[in-house]
Amino acid sequence: MSSNGTASPGAGGGTRCCKATTLVAVAATSFVCCFILVVAFLFVRFLLLRQRWHHRARRLLQEQHHRSKPGLDAAAIALIPPFPYQRQADAEAEGSTSVPAAAAECAVCLGVLDEGQMVRQLPGCKHVFHQECIDVWLASRASCPVCRGKAEPPAPARAEDRAAAASTPARVAAVDMFGDEERASSSTPRGSRG
Structure with a gap:
C-alpha cells in the first residue's frame, strides 16, 4: 500500500x-x-x-x-342597344308642372350626359350611362353602378316586337334623387302614356 x-x-x-x-x-x-x-x-x-x-x-x-367571370361577355353587352341621349326639353314645352330634371350624369365616370352622346339604358332599372363607361363596367361586373341591381340584357324579342321597337324612338327617363325622395320626369308625351 x-x-x-x-x-x-x-x-x-x-x-x-x-x-x-x-x-x-x-x-x-x-x-x-x-x-x-x-x-x-x-x-x-x-x-x-x-x-x-x-x-x-x-x-x-x-x-x-x-x-364564369363576374361580368357580362361582349355579346351580352351588345344586346343592350345604344342610342343618342336627349334632354328633357319636351316636358317643359308641354307646360308640365313637374320639376325639370337637373343635368343627368354618368355614375361610372361622373361626367355629365350631353345631348347627342351615345348612351345605354340598363333594361332592369332604367339607369342611363355613357356607352363606353357602362361597357367597361359590365365587362367586370354584372350589376348596375347606381342601384346594384342585376344587369341583364333584354330577352330576345319576337320579330313583331323588334319591328315595333325599331319604329319608336328611344326615350330616356331622367331621375333626380334627393335623399330618400325620388322624383322622375319622363320625355314621353302625355298622350302616349297608357
Whole structure:
C-alpha cells in the first residue's frame, strides 16, 4: 500500500474509466445528432406542406378559371342597344308642372350626359350611362353602378316586337334623387302614356 492514499490503477480501488472531456464529447455528439434529426424532420414536413399548398392553389386557380367571370361577355353587352341621349326639353314645352330634371350624369365616370352622346339604358332599372363607361363596367361586373341591381340584357324579342321597337324612338327617363325622395320626369308625351 502506498502512503499517500491514492489507489493504484492495478489495485481494485475506484478508478475512473472515462474522462470528463470524453463525456462532454459524447453528450455534444448526441445533441448535434438529435438536432440534425429534428431539423431534417421539420424540413421534410415543410416540403410536404408546401407541395400540398401548391396543389390547393393550382386547384383553386383552375376552379376560378372554369367559373364564369363576374361580368357580362361582349355579346351580352351588345344586346343592350345604344342610342343618342336627349334632354328633357319636351316636358317643359308641354307646360308640365313637374320639376325639370337637373343635368343627368354618368355614375361610372361622373361626367355629365350631353345631348347627342351615345348612351345605354340598363333594361332592369332604367339607369342611363355613357356607352363606353357602362361597357367597361359590365365587362367586370354584372350589376348596375347606381342601384346594384342585376344587369341583364333584354330577352330576345319576337320579330313583331323588334319591328315595333325599331319604329319608336328611344326615350330616356331622367331621375333626380334627393335623399330618400325620388322624383322622375319622363320625355314621353302625355298622350302616349297608357
